[in-house]
Amino acid sequence: MNKAAIITVFLMLLAGVPAVAQTSSPNMTVVSVGDGDTLRVRNQQGQPVTIRLACVDAPKLKQNPWGQQSRTRLGQLLPVGQSVQVRSIESDKYKRLVAEVFVNNRSVNLTMVQEGQAVVYRQYLKGYTNTKEQFLQAEANAKQQKLGFWN
Template structure:
């Protein structure tokens, strides 16, 4: 079968997990893969974004790991692939959060097995029935240094995102900012507030922009 060949071709043996049949679950077709834990599906004539539950893939900015994770998921879920979705919830972004299955094989679990995603422990209860399989798969991938684990000090994707948010929320300060040449960024007014005032050519803090009357003395 085409599905079996596509999965075998990328060297991943996916554990079989019985797909739960409930009213909340549905069948769809893959439209595209966004990254290592997000896909777009076609369902009832509409496109829906699905966030793969219980796993967390490296961010795109975590190069090259994010790109490799995305490539792995594209290999597992080519466009047009029929999938079954075990819906867990709808997140704050309006995305369906769920486990994606090809037959009785969990693609979420396959990503962890391949080392291309980590177990998202904060939300692992969403996969309560297969929790032990996820943890065991990650342990084995880590032991074999597969994918994301093939680096000395891997930063968890959730940690990477938090660091990015803190960096983006930090106020941008020019006052007292030093360069490697000893230059202090800021206006003359800011420099005087720091107790810095007169600069002559040769001083790293002398610039023509601060010497408006062009007399060779800046910020006098």
């Protein structure tokens, strides 16, 4: 294992999230939503963890009105107190956990793309070999249907 991989595993363990990318961690609870692709949760130990939604990019809050609409929608999908499962991918340079978030076995990341509230972040599709095409197709459909900021 190289140094970067060891550091990533260590950071994930500190966050209380399993280091194996294919493993979900149950019983994390939403604390807040920052914008359309960032949220805070509490892990099973009660520690706060900042999560950056993997594979997607949402408009910034300053990009009116799309940034606020994206944040609002993520807040509707992930209200405070919502229990979520997290499939960790890696930690980013800001020490956030980059992950796919699930509610009732449904990917919130994918939902945001399907609804035109986020786009696929193509250079970060790693970790998505099984669902890459699903994300790209969801974006194409949202664009074609002029959903969210595509309108």
